[in-house]
Amino acid sequence: MIGIIGLSHKSASVHIREKFALDKAESAKLAKSIFDNKYIEEVVILSTCNRTEIYFKADKCCSTGAFSILLRYLHDLVGESDEMHKHFYRFQHDDAIRHLFRVVSSLESMVLGEYQIVSQIKEAFNQAKENGTVGKVLKRLFNKALETGKLVRTNTAMSTGAFSVSYAAVEKCSEQFENLQDKKILLIGAGETGELVIKNLYKKGCKNIMVTNRTRNKAEELAARYNGKSLPFHDLMLGIHEAEIIVSSVACKEPILDAGRIMPHLNGHPRVMMIDLGVPRNIHPDVAGINGVSLLNVDDLEEVVAGNKEKKQAYVSVAEVIIAEKVADFSDWLSTQNLSPVIQKIIAAVNQVNLNELAAAKKFHTEEEFQFMEKYGKQVSDKLVNALIKSMKTISDNGRKTEYVKVINDLFSPSNE
Structure with a gap:
């Protein structure tokens, strides 16, 4: 079966999601551990600020067993209790395929139509290929998912307007400051999210x-592209002192800023806005208690993007039709892959029994009688094969329940004849 287990901004708040946010090294370590389990054949891990999801193929155990295995490995890595299980969703078969196609088409994103998820999925898929944890099925699944996402964006206006949480952050700044162009802004982090922030600020005329940034040359390059200035990371508090708007999006396991560290460096601006786009969070929640400081995290931006979702609902129905068609196509291909070898084994096994019995009976009958027995045996064999295949398709949900396919496959293997 193909399955997904994960959590997102729809199932868990940021203080839960940050516990399961994985960097590249952690994702690779977890994928390798899962892949080494004899019951899991392929695995891809996607971890972004809004979701952590494990995509997998498991044909040697039932879905309940597979989900339990993945949860155990995940909780062992992050050191969280089983109490967190309630925040995880689980999908299998067509529901799992549909979920991935919806994710890559941004229908599951906080900002409907955002494009950043595409590069994040490509990165997760490429990492899985580099680590050798994907095979034929997940390679095809992710390639078809990316094709579907492109088709949705080509055939709808889904990607127009707000296209990322970074955009929403800048819109929030515009709401709070009338003269945004004149405000002193500090951007902490020069990654993809940081670049989207500065790009949108630049468009606003800031x-x-x-x-x-920790890597100085990345900060210098990004600042230069948008007529900004760079600041050495060890001088971070000088930037805090000057800024009226602070946007942070760096990878860290613990907050890099908290109230105790910030307060001595504030210079008396009547209002300071701090936006934390990191998961795990970059800025400790206690900063919200500082007088004159407003603190927002990624979950606080949902109300900003609500209007964007309403405008784009008309495109969702079109996207759903495209996705449904592509899910059916992939499911048909997968069923063929799962069932064809077993069907061939059933046909071969039944025909072999027929041939063996005919061979044993041939010496006791005339040629005319043997020809009649041969014809009759063929008719009975064909009916038996058709009945077995029909039952197999029903029991295995047309090949989707691969654990049942495996049992049937084992029953008709040569060693069991």
Whole structure:
């Protein structure tokens, strides 16, 4: 079977999601551990600010067993209790395929139509290929998912307007400051999210943008592209002192800023807005208690993008039709892959029994009688084969319940004849 287990902004708040947010090294470690389990054949792990999901193929155990295995490995890695299970959704068969196609088409994103998820899925898929944890089925699944996402964007106006949480963050700044163009802005982090932030600030006409990053040359390059200035990361608090708007999006396991560290460096601006786009969070929640400071995290931006969703609902029905067709196509291909070898084994096994019995009976009958027996045996064999295949398709949900396919496959293997 193909399955997915995961959590997202729809099932868990940021303080839960950040516990299961995985960096590249952690994702690789988890994937390798899961892949080494004899029951899991392929695995891809996707971890973004809004979701952590494990996509897998498991034909040697039931769905309940597969989900339990994955949860155990995940909880062992992050050190969280089983109490967190309630935040995870589980999909299998067509529901799992549909979910991935919806994710890559941004129908599951906080910002409907955002494009960043495409690059995130490509990165997760490429990492899985590099680590050797994907095979024929998930390779085809992810390639078809990316094709579906492209088709949705080509045939709808889904990607127009707000296209990322970064955009929503800038819109929130525009709501709070009438003269946004003149505000002193500090951007912490020069990754993909940080670049989207500065790009949208630049479009708004902002002129006083400073960028800091652990890797200095990345900060310098990003700032230069948008007429900003770079700040060495060790001088971060100088930037905090000057800024009226602070947007942070760096990868970290613990907050890099908290109230105790920030307060001595505030310079008396009547209002300071801090936006934390990191998961795990970059800014400790206690900063919200500082007088004159407004703190927002990724979940707080949902109300900003609500209007964007309403405008784009008309496109969702079109996208759903495209996705349904592509899910059916992939499911048909997968069923063929699952059932064809077993069907051939059933045909071969039944025919072999027929031939063996005919051979044993031939010496006791005339040629005319043997020809009649041969014809009759063929008719009985064909009916038996058709009945067995029909039952197999019903029991295995047309090949989707691969654990049943495996049992039938074993029953008709040569060693069991």
